[in-house]
Amino acid sequence: MNKPVDANQLSESETGRASWQREYAAGGGSAQAAHNRSGIEVKPLYTPQDWSGDYDAELGYPGQPPYTRGIYASMHRGRTWTQRQLIGLGTPTDYNARLLDLLAQGTTAVSLIPCNSVFRGYDMDEVHAELLGTCGVVANTTEHMEQCLEGVDLARTSCAMNDPSPFTLLAFLLATAKRRGVDWRAVSGTSNQSDYLSHYVANHMFFRIALPGARRILTDHVEFCNRHLPRWNPMSVVGQHMQQAGATPAEAMAFTLCSAIQYAEDCQARGMAPDSFLPRFTFFFDISVSLFEEIAKFRAGRRIWARITRERFGARDPRSWRFKFHGQTSGVDLTRQQPLNNIARVTVQAIAGILGGLQSLHTDAYDEALSCPTEFGARIAVNTQNILREEAHLTDVIDPLGGSYYIESLTDAMEQKILAVMGEVETAGGMYAAVEQGLVQKMIGESARGIQEKIESGEQTVVGVNAYRVEEGKGERQALPAPDPEKMRAHIAAFTAFKAARSQTAVQRAQDGLAAAAGNPQVNLFERVVEAAEAGCTHGEICGTLRRELGFGLPLVMV
Amino acid sequence: MTTAPPKVLVTKIGLDGHDRGSRVVASYLRDAGMEVVYTPPWQDIAAVVKLATEEDVDVIGVSSLATDHLIVPKLMLALEAAGLKDIAVIVGGIVPDADEALLLEAGVARVFHPGSALEEIAAEIVRLTGARRAANV
Numbered sequence: 001m002n003k004p005v006d007a008n009q010l011s012e013s014e015t016g017r018a019s020w021q022r023e024y025a026a027g028g029g030s031a032q033a034a035h036n037r038s039g040i041e042v043k044p045l046y047t048p049q050d051w052s053g054d055y056d057a058e059l060g061y062p063g064q065p066p067y068t069r070g071i072y073a074s075m076h077r078g079r080t081w082t083q084r085q086l087i088g089l090g091t092p093t094d095y096n097a098r099l100l101d102l103l104a105q106g107t108t109a110v111s112l113i114p115c116n117s118v119f120r121g122y123d124m125d126e127v128h129a130e131l132l133g134t135c136g137v138v139a140n141t142t143e144h145m146e147q148c149l150e151g152v153d154l155a156r157t158s159c160a161m162n163d164p165s166p167f168t169l170l171a172f173l174l175a176t177a178k179r180r181g182v183d184w185r186a187v188s189g190t191s192n193q194s195d196y197l198s199h200y201v202a203n204h205m206f207f208r209i210a211l212p213g214a215r216r217i218l219t220d221h222v223e224f225c226n227r228h229l230p231r232w233n234p235m236s237v238v239g240q241h242m243q244q245a246g247a248t249p250a251e252a253m254a255f256t257l258c259s260a261i262q263y264a265e266d267c268q269a270r271g272m273a274p275d276s277f278l279p280r281f282t283f284f285f286d287i288s289v290s291l292f293e294e295i296a297k298f299r300a301g302r303r304i305w306a307r308i309t310r311e312r313f314g315a316r317d318p319r320s321w322r323f324k325f326h327g328q329t330s331g332v333d334l335t336r337q338q339p340l341n342n343i344a345r346v347t348v349q350a351i352a353g354i355l356g357g358l359q360s361l362h363t364d365a366y367d368e369a370l371s372c373p374t375e376f377g378a379r380i381a382v383n384t385q386n387i388l389r390e391e392a393h394l395t396d397v398i399d400p401l402g403g404s405y406y407i408e409s410l411t412d413a414m415e416q417k418i419l420a421v422m423g424e425v426e427t428a429g430g431m432y433a434a435v436e437q438g439l440v441q442k443m444i445g446e447s448a449r450g451i452q453e454k455i456e457s458g459e460q461t462v463v464g465v466n467a468y469r470v471e472e473g474k475g476e477r478q479a480l481p482a483p484d485p486e487k488m489r490a491h492i493a494a495f496t497a498f499k500a501a502r503s504q505t506a507v508q509r510a511q512d513g514l515a516a517a518a519g520n521p522q523v524n525l526f527e528r529v530v531e532a533a534e535a536g537c538t539h540g541e542i543c544g545t546l547r548r549e550l551g552f553g554l555p556l557v558m559v
Numbered sequence: 560m561t562t563a564p565p566k567v568l569v570t571k572i573g574l575d576g577h578d579r580g581s582r583v584v585a586s587y588l589r590d591a592g593m594e595v596v597y598t599p600p601w602q603d604i605a606a607v608v609k610l611a612t613e614e615d616v617d618v619i620g621v622s623s624l625a626t627d628h629l630i631v632p633k634l635m636l637a638l639e640a641a642g643l644k645d646i647a648v649i650v651g652g653i654v655p656d657a658d659e660a661l662l663l664e665a666g667v668a669r670v671f672h673p674g675s676a677l678e679e680i681a682a683e684i685v686r687l688t689g690a691r692r693a694a695n696v
Binding site: 116117119120122127128130131134135199203204244245246332335336337369370371445448449452456462464465466477479482 | 573574575576577578579582583586587599600601625626627629630633653655656657658672673674676677678
C-alpha cells in the first residue's frame, strides 16, 4: 500500500526527479530501452514509485510464507548452502579418486553423473567403446556403485544420483547400503533430474521410454521413496535443462513450476496426500550471468510455489510450501575463447544464485566449454564457492537485496512474466499435454534462436566471441584427456566376468518380475527395479526389459 | 540445376541428446534458403549413411557436445565404404584441439567451435556444395 506522502516532500521529490531526468540525458544516459533475457524492460533508475507492495503479504520474513526472502529463518547465516559438485568420469575407481579429492577440499555432498551410455539405458558393452566414461562414470551394477562410493559414509553423506528413469542408480545405491549394513532410513540425497518432462523437451539425456511409461515409473518411484526412504528427495524438478536449451529465465521458471504441478497432480491421483510428497519436492535451476534477473527469478519462483502448494494443493505443512533448490552455474554462458574468462562468469552466476537464496550449488569449471573439467578446473570451481562463502561476506545478511526498488519491482515483473507463460501451458492442458503437443519445445527453440541472433548482431556482447577477441595460443585450452583405454578395457572385462559368474536364475527371476510388473499397473515398478539391482541385474538389462515392455521413442522433431 | 540450394543433413550420432546447437543451426540454414534434412539425436552411423544416400545431400553436419565426435572417424569410413566420399562432413560443437586434428585427418572438411557465427557455417556449406557439384559434373 502506498503511504500518503506529504505534499512538500512530494514536490521536492518531483523536482528531484525532473532534474535527475535532465541531468541523465545531458550526461549521456541512454534513451534506448534495455531488456533482460526474459524480455522485461529495465529502466535506468528505480525509486519508491516503482515498488509500493505490501511488505508482509509480498515479502514477509525469511522462513515465512510467501518466502520471497528465503525459505528458512536463518538462511545462509545458519547453514550455508551445500557445496555439491556434479562429477562423473571414467571407471568407478577413477570416479572415486576424484570424489575423495573434492570431498577433502570442501565439497560436502556427492552428485554422481553417469556416462551418457547409462543415461541412454545401455550397458558398457552395448555402445561404441570410444564414448565410455568421457562424460560420466561407467556404472552399470551394484558392484560399480560400491566402488564409486568407497570411503564415503552413506549414513552421513548426502548422495545425489543424476538418475535417469528407471532410477537404477538409486537402486544400486540402496543395494550398496544394504550390503554395508546402512539402514535405508538413514540414506539421504536426491534423485537428481528425476523430472522426465524436462529431459523430454530439453536435452533428451535419458533412457527414452514412451511418455506414459516414464510417467508411471516416476510416480512409482516417489511412492517407494515415501514409504522406505524418509531422508531421500525423489522429486527433482529441473529448469536447468530448459534454460540451457534456450528458454529464457522466466520461461524456464514457468515450465519448471508447471512440471511440478503436473507431478504433484500425478502423485495425488495415485492417492498420496500433498503433505506426504511435497516436502520432498526439490528444484534444480540454471543460473545465468544475468545477475539481477536470476535473483528476481528465484525470489518470484519461491513466492509462486508457496501460493500453488497452499492454494491449489491445500498443503498444510510448511515444509510443503518451501521451494528448495539447487543451482548450477550456466554452461551455455561459458566460452571456448579465452577460457579463463569463464572464472569471472561463474563467479557472477554463483553470486546470483547465493543472493537468490539457493540451498545447494554447483559451480562450473572454467574449462567446461572445452571438455569435462580437468582436475585443475574443478579445483578452481570448488574454491570459487569457498571464496564466496568465507571471504566475500555474502552470507552475513539474509536476502541483502530485499527492499531494493529495482529488485522488488523486477521480482514482481518476473512473477507476472512467469505466470503468463504458465497460463499458456495450462491452456494447453498442463505440462504433460503441452510437451506431447510440442508447445514447450517450440517455445524453447524460438528463444534459443532469438538469443543466438542477438549474439550475432552484437546486441548481446559475449567477450572473446563477438567482442574483445584476441589471438589465442592453443596452450590455453587444455582439455581433459579421454579415460585410459587400458583401464576401460579392464573395466569391461571385469563386467563380462561378473555377468558370467552371477546367479543366472536370480537374474532371470528378477527380470521376469520386472516384465510382469510393467504389464500390471497395480505393482510398484520401482520396487521391482530395486529387487533386480539386488539380484545382480545390470542397468542395461533392466532398461532393456522396460524398453521392450513399455515402448521406446525418439524425441519430437522440432526445427 | 546448378542453382539448386545446398542440401544439408543436420544430425547427431552417438549417445548425447543435447540438440540446441543442431536445432538452431538447422533452422538458420533453412531460413537461409537451404534444403535441410534434420534428424533427432542418437542416430546410428548406418542410418546416417542411408539417409545421406536416399536424400542425396551435399553436406552432412554433425553436432557433438559430449564427445560423440570421437566416432565421427567411423562415420567417415562408413561413408567411404558406401561410395559417398564426395559428401562433405562438417562437425560443430565442443571438440578439443587435439581431437580436431584427428577429425581433419579422418577427412572431416571443417570443425566449427562454440562461438562460430551461423553466417560463417552457411558460407562454408555453400562453398563445399559448390566444390562437390563442380567435381561431380
